[in-house]
Amino acid sequence: xxxxxxxxxxxxxxARDLCELRFDTPFQLLVATVxxxxxxxxxxxxxxxxxxxxxxxxxxxxxxxxxxxxxLIHSTGFFRAKARNLIGLGAALRDRYDSxxxxxxxxxxxxxxxxxxxxxxxxxxxFDLPGLAVDTHVTRxxxxxxxxxxxxxxxxxxxxxxxxxxxAWGGFGLRLILHGRRVCVARRPSCGECLLxxxxxxxxxxxxxxxxxxxxxxxGSRRRGPAKAGSDxxxxxxxxxxxxxPEPG
Ligand code: SF4
Numbered sequence: 001x002x003x004x005x006x007x008x009x010x011x012x013x014x015a016r017d018l019c020e021l022r023f024d025t026p027f028q029l030l031v032a033t034v035x036x037x038x039x040x041x042x043x044x045x046x047x048x049x050x051x052x053x054x055x056x057x058x059x060x061x062x063x064x065x066x067x068x069x070x071x072l073i074h075s076t077g078f079f080r081a082k083a084r085n086l087i088g089l090g091a092a093l094r095d096r097y098d099s100x101x102x103x104x105x106x107x108x109x110x111x112x113x114x115x116x117x118x119x120x121x122x123x124x125x126x127f128d129l130p131g132l133a134v135d136t137h138v139t140r141x142x143x144x145x146x147x148x149x150x151x152x153x154x155x156x157x158x159x160x161x162x163x164x165x166x167x168a169w170g171g172f173g174l175r176l177i178l179h180g181r182r183v184c185v186a187r188r189p190s191c192g193e194c195l196l197x198x199x200x201x202x203x204x205x206x207x208x209x210x211x212x213x214x215x216x217x218x219x220g221s222r223r224r225g226p227a228k229a230g231s232d233x234x235x236x237x238x239x240x241x242x243x244x245x246p247e248p249g
Contacts, residue, residue: 001163003145006195007175015124015170018178021045026101026126027093028052031061033121034085034113039076047073058099061090085113103127116154124170132157132169137180144184144202 011018020041023029031051035044051072055061061069069083076082092111093099101122102108108119120131132138134153138160142148148159161169180186183194189202197203 001168001172002199003147003196004164004168004172004175007179008171010195011175011178013171014128015174016126016128018171018174019121019125021125022048023126024052026122027058027099029126030089030101030111030114030118030122031086033118034089035073035076035082037082038078043076047076055090058090058093061086062094064090082113088112089114101126103129105131116157120157120170120173124173128170130161130166130169132161132173134160134173135177137177138173140186141176141180141184144189144200145196146201 019029021029021032021036022045023032028048032041032044032048035047054072055064055069064083064087066083066087069086070079073079073082073086089112093101097107102111103123105116105119105123108114108122109116114122117133117135120133123129123131124133134157139151139153139156142156142160143151147163148156150156150159160172164172179194183190191197191200191203194200194203
């Protein structure tokens with residue numbers, strides 16, 4: 001797919017390379033991904049070293065004292081629900097999976113706090129298995145790019161996966177997340193700086209931004225852009241994708 005080919009030039013590497021959460025084991029990634037709901041990966045990375053040291057195995061987490069666990073994850077927000085899910089997650093892994101993280105999505109989504117998005121993150125980032133994690137950025141960008149007409153994450157996952165070989169699913173999702181944060185920002189997409197602007201059906205239609213030269217050719221090849229460029233661009237961005245967090249303004 002041309003979109004993935006171009007985004008791979010801008011954001012190279014595997015799903016694991018592009019993931020911003022810090023972890024050593026699938027269990028740690030699972031815990032970190034559950035914690036990343038409604039906060040930034042940077043915030044999660046601040047609390048996980050102490051959390052992983054205190055609860056190194058699923059059984060340790062299953063037997064955690066709720067108040068102590070809540071205190072360790074408080075700064076990530078929604079700490080009561082997250083603590084409840086993490087204790088349930090530890091118990092599920094200990095009791096049903098011999099303290100290992102399962103690889104099948106159907107099994108992952110039975111674990112407390114784990115939905116398809118988190119399950120696909122675990123598959124692609126921890127296990128290098130096919131898995132397209134559909135978050136708000138992936139939903140928005142796949143619609144803007146005309147890859148789907150749906151706003152249902154399950155349908156989007158299904159439709160977009162048919163366009164790519166399975167090995168590319170995970171990396172593509174993480175590249176879309178990066179592009180959604182750095183260039184195709186929700187309220188002011190920087191179409192003028194976007195390397196997809198010569199074929200994106202939404203280019204220069206979503207917000208008043210300027211056109212600039214792109215790797216695909218000179219400026220203004222198909223649509224005309226207005227006068228002022230958006231501020232978000234790949235030059236000022238990191239090359240690893242946050243998995244969740246608040247939508248940028
Ligand atoms: S051309 Fe504009 S609308 Fe299309 S993906 Fe790029 S930034 Fe988003």
